[in-house]
Amino acid sequence: MQLVDQMRRASRPRLCLAVLTTALAGCSVNTYKPAVDRFATATHQAQDAYTKMESTVLASHAETLRQQLLRGERRATLKPGSCKEQSKDCEILIVDRKGTTVPLHEKFENINLLMSGIAAYAANLQAIATSDAPQQVTASLSAAAGSIKNLDAALASIKGSTASQDAAVIDASANIAGWVAGEYVNQLQVDALRKATARANPVIQKALPILQEAATSAATTVNAGYAEQVDAQREAYRRAPGDRAALDRFEKAVLDFDTVLKGTSPAVFDAMAVAHRDLTDALAGKNVTLADASAAIEEFAKKAESLHKLVVALEAAAKPPEKK
Amino acid sequence: MAQDAQQIIEIARATRAHLSSLQLDLEVDIEAIEQTAFAEDRALTPAETTRHDQLRAALGETHEAFRELGFVTLQTLDSSTAVRRLLADIKDVNRQIESDLHRLQNITKFAQTASSILDGLAKLAAGLASLA
Numbered sequence: 334m335q336l337v338d339q340m341r342r343a344s345r346p347r348l349c350l351a352v353l354t355t356a357l358a359g360c361s362v363n364t365y366k367p368a369v370d371r372f373a374t375a376t377h378q379a380q381d382a383y384t385k386m387e388s389t390v391l392a393s394h395a396e397t398l399r400q401q402l403l404r405g406e407r408r409a410t411l412k413p414g415s416c417k418e419q420s421k422d423c424e425i426l427i428v429d430r431k432g433t434t435v436p437l438h439e440k441f442e443n444i445n446l447l448m449s450g451i452a453a454y455a456a457n458l459q460a461i462a463t464s465d466a467p468q469q470v471t472a473s474l475s476a477a478a479g480s481i482k483n484l485d486a487a488l489a490s491i492k493g494s495t496a497s498q499d500a501a502v503i504d505a506s507a508n509i510a511g512w513v514a515g516e517y518v519n520q521l522q523v524d525a526l527r528k529a530t531a532r533a534n535p536v537i538q539k540a541l542p543i544l545q546e547a548a549t550s551a552a553t554t555v556n557a558g559y560a561e562q563v564d565a566q567r568e569a570y571r572r573a574p575g576d577r578a579a580l581d582r583f584e585k586a587v588l589d590f591d592t593v594l595k596g597t598s599p600a601v602f603d604a605m606a607v608a609h610r611d612l613t614d615a616l617a618g619k620n621v622t623l624a625d626a627s628a629a630i631e632e633f634a635k636k637a638e639s640l641h642k643l644v645v646a647l648e649a650a651a652k653p654p655e656k657k
Numbered sequence: 658m659a660q661d662a663q664q665i666i667e668i669a670r671a672t673r674a675h676l677s678s679l680q681l682d683l684e685v686d687i688e689a690i691e692q693t694a695f696a697e698d699r700a701l702t703p704a705e706t707t708r709h710d711q712l713r714a715a716l717g718e719t720h721e722a723f724r725e726l727g728f729v730t731l732q733t734l735d736s737s738t739a740v741r742r743l744l745a746d747i748k749d750v751n752r753q754i755e756s757d758l759h760r761l762q763n764i765t766k767f768a769q770t771a772s773s774i775l776d777g778l779a780k781l782a783a784g785l786a787s788l789a
Contacts, residue, residue: 387731390727390728390731391728393724393728394724394725394728397721397724397725439728439732441731441732441734441735442735443735443736443737443740443741443744444731444734444735444740446744447740447743447744447747450744450747450748450751451747453751454747454750454751454754457751457754457755457758458754460758461754461757461758461761464758464761464762466761466762466764466765473765473768476776479776480776480778480779481779483776483779483780483782483783486783487779487782487783487785487786488782488786490786491782491785491786514768518761518764518765521757521760521761521764522761525754525757525758525760525761528753528757529750529753529754529757532750532753533747533750536743536746536747536750539739539743539746540743540747542662542663542666543662543666543734543737543739543740543743546665546666546669546730546734547730547731547734549669549673550669550726550727550728550730550731550734551727551731553673553723553724553726553727554723554724554727554728556723557720557721557723557724557727560720560723561717561720564713564716564717564720568713571691
C-alpha cells in the first residue's frame with residue numbers, strides 16, 4: 334500500500350504535465366493564421382475599394398455644384414475667416430439664393446473612420462495570429478539553457494570541481510520548459526483572438542446595414558455616370574442607325590456598364606459580416622468548424638478582391654464617362 | 658442599429674425604388690415612341706420628337722437624382738449617432754486588442770531579458786573562473 338502511494342505521488346507531476354500539455358496543444362494559433370490573415374487582407378481591400386467609391390461620390394457632387402455655379406443657380410464665396418494670412422484653412426463655400434451654404438469639397442469622415450477602424454481591427458487580429466512570441470520565448474529559454482551550462486561549468490571551475498549538473502539534463506529541462514512556455518504563449522494568442530472576435534462581432538454585425546447602405550449609395554453614384562453614357566450612346570445610335578461607329582460606341586457603353594454593375598455589388602460587406610461571424614464562432618468552438626469559417630472568409634475575400642480590382646481599374650481608366 | 662440610421666436607410670431604399678420605377682416608366686414610353694415609328698418605317702413626327710426629348714430629359718434627371726440621393730444618404734449616415742457610436746465601439750475593441758498585443762510583446766521581452774541576465778551571469782562567472 335505504501336509502495337502504491339509512493340508510485341501515485343511520483344506519477345502526479347507527470348500526469349499534471351501531461352494534462353496541461355494536452356490541453357495547451359489542443360488549439361494552436363497556427364490553425365487560425367491563414368483564416369485570420371485572409372480576413373485581414375480582404376477587409377483592407379474592401380475598405381480601400383469603398384474609399385475609392387466614396388471619392389467618386391464626392392467628386393461627382395462637387396461637379397454638380399460647379400454646374401449649378403456655372404448656370405448661376407448658386408454662387409461661390411470663401412468660408413468666413415478662411416484664406417487669410419492667419420487662417421487655419423482655405424475653403425470655397427457654395428451659397429444658394431436663400432443663403433444656405435455648403436462646402437464645395439465635402440468629406441465623410443465618420444464612415445471612413447469606421448471602415449478604417451474595422452480594417453485596423455482585422456490588422457490587429459492578424460498581428461496577434463502571426464506574432465512569433467511562442468517561438469521567441471522558446472528560443473530565449475533554449476539560449477538560457479546554454480547560459481546555465483556555462484554558468485555551472487564556470488562555478489565548478491571556481492570551486493575546483495566538475496560541473497554539478499548533467500548538460501543533457503539541463504538541455505532536456507530547458508526543452509520541456511521552452512515547449513510549455515511556448516504553448517502557454519500560444520494559448521494566450523488563441524484566447525486573445527477569441528476575446529477580440531467576440532467583442533468585435535456585435536459591432537461588425539451592427540455596422541453591416543450601414544456599410545451596405547454606404548456602399549450602395551456610393552455604387553449608385555458611380556453607376557449614374559455610366560447610365561448617362563448608355564442613354565447618350567443609345568440616342569446617338571437611334572439618330573444614325575446606319576453609322577457603324579455609333580453602334581460600336583453604344584455597344585461599348587453597354588458592356589462597360591454591365592461590367593461595373595456586376596462588379597460593384599455591396600454584397601461584399603454582407604460577406605464580410607458572415608465571414609466574421611463564422612470566424613468568431615469557430616474560435617469559440619460553437620457550431621461552426623474552422624473549415625466553414627475559412628470557406629466564408631474565402632467567399633468574402635473573392636468579393637473584396639474583385640470589387641477592389643474593378644474600382645482600381647475604374648480609377649485607372651480615369652473617372653466615369655463625362656456627362657453629355 | 659440606432660433609429661436614425663435605420664430611418665436614413667429606409668428612406669434611401671424607398672427613394673431608390675421610386676426612382677427606379679420612374680425610370681422604367683420613362684423607358685417604356687421612350688421605347689413605345691421609337692418602336693411605333695420603326696414599325697411604320699418612318700422618322701419620328703415633330704410631336705413625337707418633342708415628347709421623346711421631354712422623356713429623355715426626365716430620364717436624365719433621374720440619373721442626377723440618383724447621384725444626389727447617394728450623396729445625401731452618405732452625408733446623413735456620416736453624421737448619424739449610430740455611426741458615431743459604432744466608431745467609438747470599434748475604437749474600444751482596437752484598444753483592447755492592442756493591450757493584448759502589448760502583453761504578448763512583454764512576455765517575449767521578459768523571456769529575452771531573463772535569457773540575457775543568465776548569459777551575463779555565465780560570462781561573469783567565466784571571468785571569475787579565469788581569475789581563480
